[in-house]
Amino acid sequence: MSRSTPGTHDFPITASRDIYEGRVMAVRADTVRMPGGREATREIVEHPGAVAIAAVDEQDRLMMILQYRHAVRRRLWEMPAGLLDHAGEDPVAAAARELAEEVGLAAEHWSVLVDAVPSPGFSEEAIRVFLATGLTEVDRPDLGDDEESELELRWIPLAEAVDMALRGEIVNATAVAGVLALQAVRDGHGEPRPTDAPWPDRPTAFAKRKS
Known part of the structure; x- marks a missing residue:
């Protein structure tokens, strides 16, 4: 079989089977037809999708x-x-929930800062990073004894956060993307998008599986 013109092959899935299903992820194996006609197996992590929040105060601290x-x-x-809790959950509502639960803050103004797909080679995970401003303090719920109960909270000036990312002290991919995107906005290289901006990479397979 002749190869298609580069950039035109749509990699059709000819078969798919489940490997694992857990509480926050699943794994399936897709059989995919490659450009030259052969078939290859791709193991894919199904993920519910997630939101993150660049919460910035009046002193430009994160x-x-x-x-x-x-x-x-x-x-x-x-x-x-x-994580997005269920199929069709409003990402802004999810972000507001996480902001309150994790750090005890509410925001008056919301916008989309940047979208990221951290590991597209094997995972459907996609994360939308929101910019939240006009912050006020709210009560945090009891987090029990999981990892979130031991969170250390800190206000970090944006310039320092950029330096931390470039020094390899901030390595979480979403945080790096959010910090650098916010600095780009502050430098006048772009504008945040409205909260209802299209999110074509938002995953749906895991949510459908659970529903």
Whole structure:
């Protein structure tokens, strides 16, 4: 079979089987037809999607959290973030929930700062990072004994957060993207989008599976 013109092949899925289904993710194996006609197996992590929040106060400081992440066995600097809880959940509502639960803040103004797909080679995960301003304090709920109960909260000036990212002290991919995108906006290289901006990469497979 002759190859298609580069950029035109649509990689059709000829078969798919489930490998694993858990509480926050699933894994399936897709059989995909490649440009030359052969078939290849691609193992895909289904993910519910997530939101993160660049919460900025009037002094241009970011609310950051230091959170233990078991996969890397250490604490990482991150932005407040969380999973979309169900199919069709409003991402802004999810972001507001996570902002209140994790750091005890509410925001008057919301916009879309940047979208990211952290591991597109094997995962459907997509994260929308919101910019939140006009902040006020609210009560945080009891977080029990999970990792979130041990969060260290810190206001970090944006310029310092940029330096931390470039020094390799902030390595969480979403936080790096959010920090650098916010600095680009501050430098006049772009504008945040409205909260209802299209999000074509928002994953749907895991939500459909759970519903």
